[in-house]
Amino acid sequence: MKILVCVKQVPDTNEVKIDPVKGTLIRDGVPSILNPDDANALEAALAIKDSNPETTVTVLTMGPPQANVMLRECLAMGADQAYLLSDRAFGGADTCATSTTIAAGIKNIGDVDIIFAGRQAIDGDTAQVGPQVAQRLGLPVVTYVQDIKLEGDKVIVQRQMEDGYEVLEVQTPCLLTAVKELNEPRYMSMYGIVDAYKKEIPMWNHEDVSLNPKECGLNASPTQVFRSFTPAPKGKGEMLKGPVNEMVSSLISRLEEKHVL
Template identity: 75%
Template sequence: MKICVCAKQVPDTNEVRIDPAKGTLIREGVPSILNPDDANALEAALQIKDKYQDTTISVISMGPPQATYMLRECLAMGADEAVLLSDRAFGGADTCATSTTIAAGIKMLGDMDIIFGGRQAIDGDTAQVGPQVAMRLGIPVVTYVQEIVDYTGDKIKVQRQLEDGYELIEVKLPCFLTCVKELNEPRYMSVGSIVDAYKKDIKVYNHEDVNLDPKDCGLNASPTQVFRSFTPPVKGKGEMLQGSNKDMAKELVIKLKEKHLI
């Protein structure tokens, strides 16, 4: 079985700040990490590999050259090969252009049985790239996978997370599955696996390698553009009312009238 995992290097959102004057992200000094949901996606692939020894796992990412550090982390966890799509032509891509590039990269890797990806990236939170890649590859997609129930060779049965429960879905291969954190607990890297990861080559493809015209990727092919980012103003401290329900309701009405809200 051949499995592909889509991974992204993202800024640690606990460290992200916004320049109040420019309205842009301050990336200097902010550590980059493997997108958490993508770690769950990789773990799902690795668990299948643990069970079926003839499985190979390819990890693919689009990003700047430093994303190779994240890809080596994926190799250290147990992936067999890693591919980085890196080119100035890919810069400024929205989800539409990103999915075009990633789909082209996957096609270069050959036919895949299962493609895993995280539910969404923590720097964008759109949850759009996975379904868009599946659309461009012409394969079915199941989003928000919280459990892999069964695998029978040409089909896979999964639980799809809902707000008030789950759906049990069986889908034919090849397919694309986007994963949520409840699916599993990503494994740790061993010292030996880290050393081995740095012995492996990471393939780097540009737009020519994946047969894309510059006008079909990056900012040129992005219908969505971000004009400004900002931090919402801090709200004032709330006031807690105390007493019986009757007294609190009476006091609340008085305060709302004072503010001319009622």
């Protein structure tokens, strides 16, 4: 079985700040990490490989050259091969253009049985790229997967919902997006780290994946962000003290003053 995992290097959102003047993200000095949901997707692929040694796991990302470090982390976790889509022509891509490029990269790699992706990236939170890649490849897709079972050329999955889950059967090849409840990602091993830095990671540009510059990056992105800003801070909250009955009466009175009640 051939499995491909779509991954992304993202800024650690716990460290991200907004420039109050420019209204843009301050990326300088902010560490980059493997997108958390993508780590769950990779773990799902590696778990299948553990139970079936003939399975191969390939990781693919689109990003700047420094994403090479994140790909080596994936190799150190147990992936067999990694590919980096990196080109100035890919810059400024929204989800539409990103999915076009990733789909072209997957076609360049060749046929795969299962494509895994994270539910969404923490820097965009759109949850659109996975389904869009599936649409461009003409594959069935199941999102929010919290459990997986393989039965021949079929995959039985639990799809997470707000009030429970639904069980779906999908034919391979297919694309599945993972949620954090699916598993607990493994750590890199010392041997894996050493081995990861011995492997070559091919870097493909738009010509390598047969894309016209007009079909990718900013040129092919219908979504445009005109302004980013930090919401104005709210006033300091007030803590009510005293007996419960008095606090309730005071709260109701204040809500009535503000016409909330």
